[in-house]
Amino acid sequence: MEALITLVIAVLTSCGVYLSLRGRTFPVVLGLTLLSYAVNVFLFITGRLILAAPPIIQDGRVEYADPLPQALVLTAIVISFGMTAFVVILSLRARAELGNDHVDGDEAGRR
Amino acid sequence: MNHWVIAPLLLPLLAGVILLLVRGSAMQARRLISAVASIASIGLAVMLLMQVSDGGVLVYRLGNWQAPFGIVLVADHLAAIMLLVTAILATCVVLYAVRGGDQSGRYFHLLFQLQLFGLNGAFLTGDLFNLFVFFEVLLIASYGLLLHGGGANRTRAGLHYVVLNLIGSTLFLFAVGTLYGVLGTLNMADLAQGIGSLDDDNVGVVRAAGLLLFVVFALKAALAPLHMWLPGAYSYTSLPVAAMFAIMTKVGAYAILRVYSLMFGADNGPTAGLLDPWLLPLALLTVAAGTVGLLASQRLAEQAAYLVVVSAGTLLTAFGLGGTAAVSAGLYYLAHTTFATAALFMLADIISRLRGPVSDRLIAGPTLPHGQLFPGLFLLVILAVTGIPPLSGFVGKFLILQSAADSVWMSWVFGVLLVTSLLGIVAMARSGSQIFFEVDSAAEPAAALQAADLAGLALLLVSGIALVIFAGPVYDFSAHAAAQLMEPSGYLNAVLNPGIAELPR
Numbered sequence: 001m002e003a004l005i006t007l008v009i010a011v012l013t014s015c016g017v018y019l020s021l022r023g024r025t026f027p028v029v030l031g032l033t034l035l036s037y038a039v040n041v042f043l044f045i046t047g048r049l050i051l052a053a054p055p056i057i058q059d060g061r062v063e064y065a066d067p068l069p070q071a072l073v074l075t076a077i078v079i080s081f082g083m084t085a086f087v088v089i090l091s092l093r094a095r096a097e098l099g100n101d102h103v104d105g106d107e108a109g110r111r
Numbered sequence: 112m113n114h115w116v117i118a119p120l121l122l123p124l125l126a127g128v129i130l131l132l133v134r135g136s137a138m139q140a141r142r143l144i145s146a147v148a149s150i151a152s153i154g155l156a157v158m159l160l161m162q163v164s165d166g167g168v169l170v171y172r173l174g175n176w177q178a179p180f181g182i183v184l185v186a187d188h189l190a191a192i193m194l195l196v197t198a199i200l201a202t203c204v205v206l207y208a209v210r211g212g213d214q215s216g217r218y219f220h221l222l223f224q225l226q227l228f229g230l231n232g233a234f235l236t237g238d239l240f241n242l243f244v245f246f247e248v249l250l251i252a253s254y255g256l257l258l259h260g261g262g263a264n265r266t267r268a269g270l271h272y273v274v275l276n277l278i279g280s281t282l283f284l285f286a287v288g289t290l291y292g293v294l295g296t297l298n299m300a301d302l303a304q305g306i307g308s309l310d311d312d313n314v315g316v317v318r319a320a321g322l323l324l325f326v327v328f329a330l331k332a333a334l335a336p337l338h339m340w341l342p343g344a345y346s347y348t349s350l351p352v353a354a355m356f357a358i359m360t361k362v363g364a365y366a367i368l369r370v371y372s373l374m375f376g377a378d379n380g381p382t383a384g385l386l387d388p389w390l391l392p393l394a395l396l397t398v399a400a401g402t403v404g405l406l407a408s409q410r411l412a413e414q415a416a417y418l419v420v421v422s423a424g425t426l427l428t429a430f431g432l433g434g435t436a437a438v439s440a441g442l443y444y445l446a447h448t449t450f451a452t453a454a455l456f457m458l459a460d461i462i463s464r465l466r467g468p469v470s471d472r473l474i475a476g477p478t479l480p481h482g483q484l485f486p487g488l489f490l491l492v493i494l495a496v497t498g499i500p501p502l503s504g505f506v507g508k509f510l511i512l513q514s515a516a517d518s519v520w521m522s523w524v525f526g527v528l529l530v531t532s533l534l535g536i537v538a539m540a541r542s543g544s545q546i547f548f549e550v551d552s553a554a555e556p557a558a559a560l561q562a563a564d565l566a567g568l569a570l571l572l573v574s575g576i577a578l579v580i581f582a583g584p585v586y587d588f589s590a591h592a593a594a595q596l597m598e599p600s601g602y603l604n605a606v607l608n609p610g611i612a613e614l615p616r
Contacts, residue, residue: 032278036277043288046288046291072291079244079247079280080280083280087277090258090273097262097263097266103274
């Protein structure tokens, strides 16, 4: 399970890095989204992968899941969601004001 | 528990909420709220400064949860200095912006107060994840402020700024997650203790997380080679906003100083001295790169932006040298350079408005009105920025050079800082002569200024001059701050081992 989830994070991160290095705003936005997915999964597993364990104290249980990463990842999701919405709108505005969707605003650096 | 510690957070947040509620009302009312809140934040910062001046560390436990289980706000000397510098800068910028700079968009004052909320939070928090959240708050507000007014160049520069900072935030979360995964805590004091007694197995992981954090803070602080975003973003935004952004690179420098003195300090276990091979060389490289950009700039605002890069490099040179003398010199320089670069941005804005269509490009333009006033002001600001006596820039640079005298890096620090100072003077003298002496007699000068337009700038210059007159007490205070940072046990004890009377009941 650990190996699988590590692989998932690795694939998400590398796709995110590749896309955010592209020259047009749409792939860059997608890349940022994938990076934020990767980091959300990463934060979630910092409390270790534990199955069927309660996060708050119950009688007669000895094994608990760590509740803090769940709170952290919730905050991170909210922030990254808001930022993604913002960067989508900003890209649209850049497309309108600059006349094309290249991140530098001109076609010279076309990839 | 001292509730005044949280007041610098609540005041701008409250002002922001009120501004949101009255967003349809007259501009004058919004300006009044914003100005009153900014001036009151100076009062709060001075009060906190007095309270910590006996050497104590004030800890505010949110919800009265004992650290490390709850989030704490911590006010020590360093935090108090940063709060006061921010509050003074904010007041000057508001006083300047109410003269017309705030009219390019509807939410200037709202975003401005929320940015202050983020800044004050970043300086006060004692929790690493909370630091991330406050970074996001100030960044979100800064995105809005940066794009205020629109325009093609501003949108393009804003897009780069936003994308870079989003990647920075992602790296920050990776670093925070790694530290939590290994050490099981996010309270900075608790992290420091955990790192001090780390198993050999985990040293590599924690070092990687520590250096990842450094990349994030270096991006915020505009440390070379991560400084490329700054000149575009700062020089194309509206210049009152750029004046406020003079404090933004200092947030990165503050975070470097706080995290690496507390968590990766010289005596703190196997990761001690994590930044030693990196910070000083990169800071000197930043100074050099900023100076090259300064010489190549075609506009006054661009020069001001490159001077921000140079000042960030100089500041981090001081922090990179380490030791009480260098850090206290750095803190003095931090206050000076924030005021000086903000003053230059404001002056560039005033000059570009007076020159009409020529704006701030370094080409021949109309004769400026008001006789010798603007050449005089320009000279004053340039003396401060480039570090020529008798203004505060000279004192700051002199203290940094003095603290470098015993270092093995002495020749590098002296060489780079002195040569770049000379080149800075050359660059600024060239732009001064181009703006004030090479006059195109056909061009029409714009309307004259009113005295109130200069209020913010005058207040910044007075603050800079006060830094020279009261250099002794200011340096003493920053020396105490540096001593506190070099000896983190006071901070650790205040956060983790409160006295019996302080314990939550």
